[in-house]
Amino acid sequence: MDNRKEKLKLLGKKIEKEVEKGENPFLDVPIRNLSNVSYNPKTRMVTLGNKTSKRFLFNVAHIRKFVQTIETAAATKELIEVDKHLNLRQIYYKLKRTLPGTQINIVDEQEETNKAVEDLELITGLSREQLHVNAGKAGFAAGKIVIEDKGDTIDWSKQGSGGWAIPSNVENINFKKVDAKFVVYVEKEGEWETMNESRLWDKINCVIIGSKGQATRGIRRLLQRLSTEHKLPIYVLTDADIWGIYIYSVLKYGSISLSHMTESLVIPGARYLGLTPEDVIKYDLKKHLIKFEDVDIKRLEEVAKYPWFKDDATWQKQFKIMRDIKGKVELAALTSKGIAFIAEKYVPEKIKNKDWIE
């Protein structure tokens, strides 16, 4: 039997038993705040501790959340049974209804279903995606991998100028043929198109994955699966600014808000390929500096103190350069060195010279 349905059924049975015994039914919800989240230097991941809080049915302060969590569990069980998926907005509408004979809605705001889905992840240990609740869809892939998805065989090296569109949920994708030796992930669509147009993935035997800014859960999970299941190194390309480095930080170490999902989302072996602040000097890009605003500087000092960065000499050197040059440089600035410089020189040379930050 489907392990996921089993877990959801066990949850229901537990509540049922408590009702039958005349007890006050409760849910044990792992606590997800700073008091229960910590960085484990051994695994190099942000992880969740063991603290939980009990949520009771017969408790005026708890009942609303209790019912929402149980209703969400029922909805996800149905989704798994009929093998359909919904996103967070859609599941909110699915749950939104008035209790018969009352003026009370099960949910009034999407924020409530969002929380209930997260609680269900925490309680069952199943990811939102395993529960058939999808996050955003974004990103594209091209390169030397053939996958199977929904019965279709999809060759990422035969996707023209567009690439394969990454779905919100990549749990059921099978990697059929992995000729790629590594993955280059870039946070910018324009640079992805430049690399694809130059067929970088063909020249250096890899896969290129692109997004528009911060990677969605679907992209993170795809990168993570390629890293763990096929041992492919993941190289990350972002703008040389603190927001870009934060994208890398989340990919590699995780985040507080998704600390319960660390093991299925985090990529401990991710490598920061660039643009590094050092590259700004090395590639003579200082004339393309965009001056920091106060918010950038504030963020820089926050990120520089992250447990995984604060004692790392390589990263502290990068942060120091940022403080000195007082500005950021975009990946697009590499265009000033040549139309396809990023694809023809920058990425291949940096990988060849092992010029990345681990």
Add this chain to the structure above:
Amino acid sequence: MDNRKEKLKLLGKKIEKEVEKGENPFLDVPIRNLSNVSYNPKTRMVTLGNKTSKRFLFNVAHIRKFVQTIETAAATKELIEVDKHLNLRQIYYKLKRTLPGTQINIVDEQEETNKAVEDLELITGLSREQLHVNAGKAGFAAGKIVIEDKGDTIDWSKQGSGGWAIPSNVENINFKKVDAKFVVYVEKEGEWETMNESRLWDKINCVIIGSKGQATRGIRRLLQRLSTEHKLPIYVLTDADIWGIYIYSVLKYGSISLSHMTESLVIPGARYLGLTPEDVIKYDLKKHLIKFEDVDIKRLEEVAKYPWFKDDATWQKQFKIMRDIKGKVELAALTSKGIAFIAEKYVPEKIKNKDWIE
């Protein structure tokens, strides 16, 4: 010879000749503001008039823009010659350099290159995409069409749960096999995934194209090509709000800012499938109303006065319902009628019953 290169060369030769004759070289730039843009009720398109303004090299007020336009022309000629593309951000960096012996940069802000690219479109009659300058990349396609792109044959009916990622530039795509009878375009990724998961395109023999909000130029051009080259009806799905109707309005009639590109972007035959304000009543969705803010009401009254809407009884009826119900309803609200209601009932029934607005 490549018609595009020819046009750019002619432009260069004209300037060269004027220099040789000792004349003051100039560019004739079509004027693109309300005084020169109008709605043509016959073609049902927003179109540009014949007014132009002269931009001289030896004129302190003109020289900067003159040089930027010529530099952009040279850059696009190079792009066409080496068969590479750049986006607007990248071309800005390509042009950004200091004139030798001076402190003057060719461009200081991206806004300047953006304008220069637009001017070049106006002067040459070539679209940005034909000039190898790409706009944003977004969107995904699935369904009964096989294309050829960059030497790859891509079957949109074999793209798994992700779909084919639409590139920023679709000028060079060849439609090899078009079995689809029409296109359903939806502005929301979640509803696209629901329709794809239900294989709607297989059941009703179509193509589904999705975006995240407003369609990019690449998506618009793809829809327009399918409409003109293959006479496929284009059905548009948006939220039942004025912003959704505006998305449809731009697709079908064009916009002032792109009036010079009307013929390659506008889809006169586009049909608004829904959500119509009338659907909110018919499908009993009033309980999912999200109350209008002042900005929604203001926008509603602006759009209702558009030349193509103001005398249209069907649209005025929809606007009246919006004023009465004083709120908007999202496509996602259809989930309250069933997990895949939009794919299994709503879209197929509306198309079968010809229940759309033309």
